[in-house]
Amino acid sequence: MAIEARIQNPAYLLPDAVKAINLLYKAAHSAGVPGGTLELVHLRASQINGCSACVDSGARDARKHGETEERLFAVAAWRETPYFTEAERAALDLAESATRLADRSDPVPDAVWAEAARHFGEQELAALVLWIATTNFFNRINAATRQQAPQNWG
Template sequence: MKMRMDHRTANPAGFQAMLKLEEAASKMGLDPLLYELVKIRASQINGCSFCLDMHVTDTRNLGETEQRLSLIVVWREAPVFTQKERAALALTEAVTRISDAGVPQELYDEVREHFSESEIVALIMAVNAINSWNRLAVTTGMFPGCYNS
């Protein structure tokens, strides 16, 4: 496999902007494990193999179990996620697929039960960041290990 282009060298300013978005989103106070679960779920929806591989590895390194990692894709049917994680995953799906139905009030109310307003903004920013990374990676043809070649 070959990437279509290396976005990092094709437009360093664009890459730096993405890094700044990621840095800001990652420092807004979300639990690091929850942050990674959000990244994995959005990457699954967007079909981004590069990001999915990266964030599954990162989540393993945080001590996540193989069972939970394999069940993120079907989190609604898997009793291994907390209510707070479920709310975050539901919001991740709604924001990632925002053109389908927006973010229904019922979902927003559920998220409010588990997160402060500041944390909700942090979740939205986390979803925005990974969706941006996914779109960049998929469009430029990134794949697991592409930078190791």
């Protein structure tokens, strides 16, 4: 049984929303965090949220930033693989904590934040938090309206 979108993506139905989203994207990607790290964070949050459209686009965009299949296949199990740098691990841990807000009373524990702050400056941390929140925003829109990954990429 094929799942179909309930409506076109709301961001495209409201032109001012696209402008705001583009500004968020630009801000998050202009603070010095490597593009590949942002793509890994996007992919991991999207996996947690079960957003097929964002998992698909996240993996494709990560490949454009030079990510290997080996690393992409391991993102869901990043803790158990040797493929990620300490900085990437800190960003992925921050992404998981900030995505799973209801899983614990202190959603982003001090240890998670401190490890991220060890690798990223204040503006980079701001960009990571903004990008994680933006990813979760995309995930929620896509889940609510049942947006799907493209079927024919060719």
